[in-house]
Amino acid sequence: MEEYVKILKENNLKVTPQRLIVLKYLGEHHTHPTTDIIYRDLKTNNPSLSKTTVYNTLEALKEHGIIQSITISGSELRYDFKQGMHHHFLCKKCGRITDIDIECPNLGKMLECGHNVEEVHGYFKGICKNCLKKEA
């Protein structure tokens, strides 16, 4: 828990119970949850929590580069505790999103083309290993 307090302080974000539990949730669940999932899971033990606060908190964490949002599923934002560059794989069958730990070898080429690249997102979609196994 202390580590999350530290992260907030280092980023000049006021430490509130709400921010702490949201950040802790993301630190412990690498499932790329939506705002609603985070809200529903936390609501149980924190009945007074509001969804607006979850939105606000995620926005603040994102602005400070502590987390990042991914748009792989299209209809909603999902959040990811940031830890080095990696890509994502979305299984169209079970809906699970898994981390893919590969670098982006295109970045060098991107820099050549003159744009100032701040974010790199690699999204792969298909059927995951597990679902393939079940089908067989």
Next chain:
Amino acid sequence: MEEYVKILKENNLKVTPQRLIVLKYLGEHHTHPTTDIIYRDLKTNNPSLSKTTVYNTLEALKEHGIIQSITISGSELRYDFKQGMHHHFLCKKCGRITDIDIECPNLGKMLECGHNVEEVHGYFKGICKNCLKKEA
């Protein structure tokens, strides 16, 4: 125009005026438009056109692999006339999305990991060349 009729026929899609103008629009505008942009632009010369039909048509074209949807901007789907693998760059300033013609060297590595990869999306975000120039 005849080329778009041909595409629809080849994919066993009934040729209707609505489908033709939507497909033609995407063939001629490589701007990665949203459903709403397509609708508004076409509505002028086709007042009876309904947005539902635009949604339906885009869905049909996508299912047949004629176009693809990209989720780079998060809040809405954007459409792209499909033509070989390429990536996308979104300028956070002017909002423009540009095609990046590079291959994805990660695909090989992805196949190794056992998932069945059907789609590859590479999204880069930052400030584009043009906007950088204006700033300077």
Next chain:
DNA sequence: ATATGTGCAAACTGTTTGCAGCCGC
């Protein structure tokens, strides 16, 4: 006392659904 965070409700946006009417083979 002031600035910031929280939480409710209402608004807004993009998308989907239900259904009636239409068109073409």
Next chain:
DNA sequence: GCGGCTGCAAACAGTTTGCACATAT
């Protein structure tokens, strides 16, 4: 006349906004 396409309106989901209250320096 049947199946698929169109278009309207209503429903829906995710997100944002306005505002009053709470909290902490």
